[in-house]
Amino acid sequence: xxxxxxxxxxxxxxxxxxxxxxxxxxxxxxxxxxxxxxxxx
Numbered sequence: 828x829x830x831x832x833x834x835x836x837x838x839x840x841x842x843x844x845x846x847x848x849x850x851x852x853x854x855x856x857x858x859x860x861x862x863x864x865x866x867x868x
Contacts (some may be wrong), residue, residue, distance in 0.1 A: 836842045 834842055839845055839848070
């Protein structure tokens with residue numbers, strides 16, 4: 828296994844895709860929890 832194989836991000840073309848995915852996922856979770864909190868407050 829070469830170093831180049833280890834640098835490749837799984838499922839996305841680059842690690843930037845993973846960073847954006849995680850940030851968007853966290854944003855969606857925050858919005859969902861906010862709406863749940865408002866609904867049952």
